[in-house]
Amino acid sequence: MIDPRRRLFLRGRLAESAAPQAPAVQRPPWAVGEARFTALCVRCHACVDDCPRSVLKVGDGGFPEVNFAAQGCDFCGACEAACEPQALDRAAAEAAHGSDSPHAAWPGWRARIAPQCLAQKKVECxxxxxxxxxxxxxxxxxxxxxxxxxxxLAACTACGECVSVCPVGAVSVQKEAV
Ligand code: SF4
Ligand code: SF4
Ligand code: SF4
Incomplete structure (x- = not known):
């Protein structure tokens, strides 16, 4: 017979593994790893205010996140320059991924095309x-x-320029499954 304490432990583990994972949030470009980011970011919103393309918004918990609803990021660097606590760190990101890598700003993030894409439905677009x-x-x-x-995908910078222009909302930028 199974020990009742062990049964409770196993139930907890099962509930944990069945719990849905929160979707990843796309932080401003060159953000340090998520745990370090939420520790360093003081939620001053200087990055949001200084982005000339309005690509950043205040998200859950007051932390900044990307919003490609109007246009994409051109990697001007204004957000990173405004971030005093260095929660955004272009030099470190480029040292880790290569200064000419398309993936330094958003490693693991790529464009995705959903089935409503007109070209996939044989409509010229x-x-x-x-x-x-x-x-x-x-x-x-x-x-x-x-x-x-x-x-x-190897060339995709996750800049989001393709998102808002799609007339049927078929394009998004998402974190690749690891
Ligand atoms: S790099 Fe420039 S365009 Fe991109 S999010 Fe930062 S401030 Fe906005
Ligand atoms: S500028 Fe830096 S510290 Fe301020 S909200 Fe943006 S990421 Fe956080
Ligand atoms: S596919 Fe979209 S997100 Fe990727 S580089 Fe091109 S415009 Fe940017």
């Missing part, structure tokens, strides 16, 4: 590709038909 400066979204010509979209 290349608006997202036109907005993507690193050419992570491309269209391969198809003989006698609508060109096929190709997403080159």
């Amino acid at each position: 290349r608006i997202c590709a036109d907005a993507c400066a690193p050419r992570a979204i491309r269209f391969a010509p198809a003989l006698g038909g609508i060109s096929q979209m190709r997403l080159e």
Whole structure:
């Protein structure tokens, strides 16, 4: 017979493993790791106020997060320069990932295209590709038909320029499953 204390312990472990995980929050670019970020960030919102593209907003708990509803990030660096506690640290991020890496600002974050994408429904549309400066979204010509979209995740900077321009809301930027 199983020890009642062990049964309670196992129940707790099962409930823990069944609990849904909160979705990852996209912090401003070059943010340090999440645990360190929430420890360092004093919620002053200087990054939000100084972003010339209004890409940052105040999110849960008063911490800043990304909002690509209107436009994407052009990596101007104003948010990082405004962050006195260095919760955003471009030099450290670039040292870790390489200064020319497309993934230094948001490692692990990439564009995702949902099935409502017009091009995937064989309707001519290349608006997202036109907005993507690193050419992570491309269209391969198809003989006698609508060109096929190709997403080159290795080139995607997670800048979000492709998000707001999509007429059917098919594009988002999400954290890759690890
Ligand atoms: S790098 Fe510039 S555009 Fe991007 S979030 Fe920071 S301030 Fe805004
Ligand atoms: S500027 Fe730095 S400390 Fe202030 S809210 Fe933004 S990330 Fe946090
Ligand atoms: S998020 Fe990625 S796919 Fe979208 S515009 Fe930026 S680099 Fe291109």
